[in-house]
Amino acid sequence: MGVKNMELSYSLHLGNDKNKSIKARQEAKNTPSGTTSKNNNAIQNVKQLGKVNHHNLRQYDNNQELIKTIRGSNDITKDVKELYLELFDEAKIEYNNKQTRDDRKIDNYFNKISNDTKHDLACEIVIELGNMEYWDEKSLEYKYQMTQVFEQQLEDLKEIVPDFYIANATIHFDEHSPHMHIVGVPVKENCKTGLSRQVGKTSIFTKESLVVIQDKMRERCIDEFNIAYGMDSKLKEKQKGKNRDITSYERKLFNERVKGLKQEISNLQDEVTNLEDNKESINKQITKLNKDKNNISDEIDKKKKLIIKLSLNQKINFGMRMKN
Numbered sequence: 001m002g003v004k005n006m007e008l009s010y011s012l013h014l015g016n017d018k019n020k021s022i023k024a025r026q027e028a029k030n031t032p033s034g035t036t037s038k039n040n041n042a043i044q045n046v047k048q049l050g051k052v053n054h055h056n057l058r059q060y061d062n063n064q065e066l067i068k069t070i071r072g073s074n075d076i077t078k079d080v081k082e083l084y085l086e087l088f089d090e091a092k093i094e095y096n097n098k099q100t101r102d103d104r105k106i107d108n109y110f111n112k113i114s115n116d117t118k119h120d121l122a123c124e125i126v127i128e129l130g131n132m133e134y135w136d137e138k139s140l141e142y143k144y145q146m147t148q149v150f151e152q153q154l155e156d157l158k159e160i161v162p163d164f165y166i167a168n169a170t171i172h173f174d175e176h177s178p179h180m181h182i183v184g185v186p187v188k189e190n191c192k193t194g195l196s197r198q199v200g201k202t203s204i205f206t207k208e209s210l211v212v213i214q215d216k217m218r219e220r221c222i223d224e225f226n227i228a229y230g231m232d233s234k235l236k237e238k239q240k241g242k243n244r245d246i247t248s249y250e251r252k253l254f255n256e257r258v259k260g261l262k263q264e265i266s267n268l269q270d271e272v273t274n275l276e277d278n279k280e281s282i283n284k285q286i287t288k289l290n291k292d293k294n295n296i297s298d299e300i301d302k303k304k305k306l307i308i309k310l311s312l313n314q315k316i317n318f319g320m321r322m323k324n
């Protein structure tokens with residue numbers, strides 16, 4: 001297939017806690033613990049936000065040239081906290097002014113949502129164009145051109161999902177293919193109870209809206225890619241029953257899980273080998289003991305025969321003395 005007609009896959013993935021799905025909650029009713037252990041990559045509290053900060057900004061290595069933050073700072077937690085103040089502080093003050101009891105007032109809306117298991121504190125969207133096969137042999141300079149595409153995708157997202165406010169956007173060039181992590185806060189307006197403006201992931205991102213969002217984003221992305229690279233590439237058709245491809249981030253998590261399982265299998269194989277060695281050693285000991293047992297039995301028989309013989313000789317000698 002020629003370069004000009006290259007077909008590229010597109011993925012826009014929203015982090016979710018699959019344990020909160022209706023199906024998962026039904027399954028949980030039949031488990032002893034009343035829970036499920038499905039994949040959870042949602043940002044539900046400040047601790048999970050810290051993990052996202054650690055991963056996205058690569059604070060554990062020195063290859064900072066392989067990441068590029070195009071929105072926000074080098075501290076995603078701070079970015080989200082500042083966005084919360086910008087988005088919700090006015091609504092919080094308005095709400096508190098209506099309260100007659102101090103215990104109903106909200107001191108810090110960020111902390112309140114972080115401690116509330118019913119709501120996600122923020123959302124993470126991962127966008128990727130092209131798979132490992134396409135990007136595998138491309139130079140780093142070639143990959144860096146995706147910065148222009150991802151910057152435009154941020155503008156597209158703001159237009160297509162105006163109620164999703166972006167706190168931080170960071171591009172990774174150090175994995176199989178360039179991809180962008182976007183951390184933001186979805187907002188619902190005109191709420192009847194509580195604050196008039198609230199964080200609202202389930203209101204903004206539904207199963208239906210995500211399909212529409214991705215359809216619009218993917219069409220714009222391939223156009224922006226072709227402009228940036230001077231190409232005429234096409235998008236791969238979406239698979240039936242699936243509205244996204246596996247992202248590099250998900251692939252990395254999967255590979256880490258596979259690596260962990262392989263290590264577990266290796267450890268179990270070592271244990272089996274040790275047990276088999278122990279079994280062989282014990283069998284050798286049993287064989288030796290059986291041989292020793294047979295030798296002892298033979299020795300006992302010999303001793304018994306000797307005793308009988310000696311006893312018989314003693315009787316004969318005693319009889320001869322009596323005759324004399």
